[in-house]
Amino acid sequence: MHIPDGYLGPTTFVVMYLIMIPIWLYAGYWVQKSLRSRQIPYLALGAAFSFVIMMFNVPVPGGSSGHAVGSALVGIILGPWTAVVTTSCALLIQCLVFGDGGITAFGANCFNMGTVIPFVGYYSYKLIAGNSDLTSNLRIAAAAIGGYLGLSIAAGVAGFEMGIQPILEHTAAGIPLYMPYGLNVTIPAMLIDHMGFFSWVELIVTGLGFAYIAKNSPEVIFDYKSTADKKPEVTPGAAAS
């Protein structure tokens, strides 16, 4: 889903940067307001995790390939705004050092993978999990499904950004200047590859990661107190919240 330079025209990539600027600023503000200094190593680990998990390419029939992103798990554990920061760090280094994802498309990639995935993932998880116990199977399934939906919807959004290029940017004769395929190709292609394959990897990674942390170290989860008020022996102050 790393859109390279040249696939989005100036109108789209400038708009995507303009959308990302307030999101980056608010994410920084949220992290400052909500995280504590002992969580800084987790912030670093979350970013490095996203980077490495994206190197696990999965082949799909037809010769294409792709990967999970890991930002749904970071979003559920450290908060979706934190995942904006960690995923943007990973995408920045991927783009500058490894040429994976374009510089012009950096805003779009941070929106698709660094914003859509964690927010869709986190809110799907919250909605499905409801008031269930922190270590319940329902909550683990909710995290897993959050990962699946987050990556799938982000893929659709990326497909939309690429697919509108032939409409927005073309020569006087109608020849596309950037991404040559339209929405009728890009959206189905992105959705089928992700919903059929890569989102399942995101589902497994998010479910396993969440299950491990919820069982062994729930205090790492940023909204632990609000989701675990049934366990007063671990969080004495939670009954009042």
Place this chain on the structure above:
Amino acid sequence: MIDLSQMDKTFKILLAAMVVLVILVPVGLIATGTAFGEWGPDELQSAVGFVPTGLQQLSDLWTPLLPDYDFPGGHDTLATQAPGYYVSAIVGSVIVGGVAFLIGKAVIKRDDTN
């Protein structure tokens, strides 16, 4: 900056899981196809018969240090790609983790006492 003895057990276990992921990273080389919408100009040429002019202009905007997570030289077997892939995974996760750590240090001012 990071004092291992001060770290809690969970962090150490998650860090160990990260090391395992890095060790397993060549698994990601099994998939050789290009992801949808990430083709190079040559691949587009053979797929649609032309390279859009705007795409051609922007596509070589930046020359990365380790393009495609590999050393230069056009390796095409898993065994020759693996060293570059390992170095990319290690260098990349250290830089990414370092950047996020520095952002965290700069932004997060509160500890558990306030």
